[in-house]
Amino acid sequence: MTQKRIAIIGAGPSGMAALRAFESAEKAGAEVPEIVCYEKQGDWGGQWNYSWRTGIDQYGEPVHSSMYRNLWSNGPKEALEFAEYTFDEHFGRPISSYPPREVLWDYIDGRVRQSEAKSKVRFATAVRWVQFHEDTETFTVTVEDLRSKQTTAATFDHVIVATGHFSFPNVPDVPGIETFPGTLHHAHDFRGAEKLADKRVLLIGASYSAEDIGVQAYKMGARSVTMSYRSRPQGYDWPEGMEELPGIQEIQGQTVHFSNGEVREFDAIVLCTGYLHKYPFLPTELALESPNNIYPDHLYRGVIWQKNPRLSYLGAQDQWFTFNMFDAQAWYVRDLILGRAELPSERERAEHMQSWRNRFMALETDADDVQFQADYIQDLIEATDYPMFDLDEVVKTFLDWKKDKKANILTYRDKQHRSVMTGTMAAKHHTRWLHELDDSLERYLGAPKEDEMRSRFEADDADEDIERLPLQERIQR
Secondary structure (H helix, E strand, O other): OOOOEEEEEOOOHHHHHHHHHHHHHHHOOOOOOEEEEEOOOOOOOHHHOOOOOOOEOOOOOEOOOOOOOOOEOOOOHHHOOEOOEOHHHHHOOOOOOOOEHHHHHHHHHHHHHOOOHHHHEEOOEEEEEEEEEOOOOEEEEEEEEOOOOEEEEEEEOEEEEOOOOOOOEOOOOOOOHHHOOOEEEEHHHOOOOHHHOOOEEEEEOOOHHHHHHHHHHHHOOOOEEEEEOOOOOOOOOOOOOEEEEOOEEEEEOOEEEEOOOOEEEOOEEEEOOOEOOOOOOOOHHHOOOOOOOOOOOOEEOOOEEOOOOOEEEOOOOOOOOOHHHHHHHHHHHHHHHHOOOOOOOHHHHHHHHHHHHHHHHOOOOHHHHHHHHHHHHHHHHOOOOOOOOOHHHHHHHHHHHHHHHHHOOOOHHHOOOEOOOOOOEOOOOOOOHHHOOOOOHHHHHOOOOHHHHHHHHOOOHHHHHHHHOOHHHHHHO
């Protein structure tokens, strides 16, 4: 019998989860298919594989990563921790709950660093087209080696799309934006807030990108930060110098008119307007088209393409959970391919999807969303041998995180949470996030001199009001 062949498109956290899932089965004695993973970047990690480049990369391809230099996790690491590879195991000691991007990349890389998984990845290789043949029930995957410029095609029995959906920016038209003379770009092309120092900054959008780039700009000394929302404000207790205003009526040069009659002038605009589900390598009948939500239509159990179950998607939904959800999805897709799990009939799949869609449509609050996604992950894990973990406790961690942000948007990253996997309480980072200007792995894992820690980072609670002042005034004090 001919061995099955599996194509994984993308080697970010979702693609790495798929590689790890098959590797786990193989180490347990299972016979696994031949796997080829295509990744157009030079290394794995997806969004976490930071690049200074924007727009077009060195091969003339659209830059994939939307990561910026001084990003720190905006959610507690205890909510994304792998169930079968903990932060304690990787770093050998507790670390803080909100690490910077380089630390998180090191963690996801570390799980598979010593394995054979990397040998299955063809880096600097872009997938150009995927074609399904009904007569043979196989896919032809056409790729281009970006280094040699050679185009080749290969046949596969299953295709796993693991490219994510935060790479193709949604860029709306704003009346008069073409007249704006300052710096203007989408969050996808944002690479650091240092250049926003002493600038009047407008962020168009009211979700995580606007929130995080906004506080980064504040941290780096922006003169003012304004966030424009379309439907509802984020509603945090913003420090002096940060504000939220409703939708933009018109831009006239540096002057922006808001729908409530307010008028402001700006030096820089960042479009925090989200991303598109876009898969240019897939024909229409295979391509997911969906708003960014936690239960996209047409995906059985959130992963299997209803119209063709030989195609699956990992990480296609909006995300509260991330790395461990990708694992749960990858383990389930793996078991379907290996024949360990049975794929229901088309009618049964449709009924299952509809029941979950009905529940999804009834969600009202963030707490509802988090619980829904936790239940979704539990449903997947119960169908596989992925280690079960206390999802209710992770939900509590998320809700505590939300409360911390409401209490103080500038200091929530200084809070500590307990690992659901190990029971370990996170360490207190040596430097308050608002004061930490070095985001490197070395600095994060190091220990500053005692006098530096005392003078800069161990102020008592009475000094917290100082953190709500603009950077220049904080430095003066």
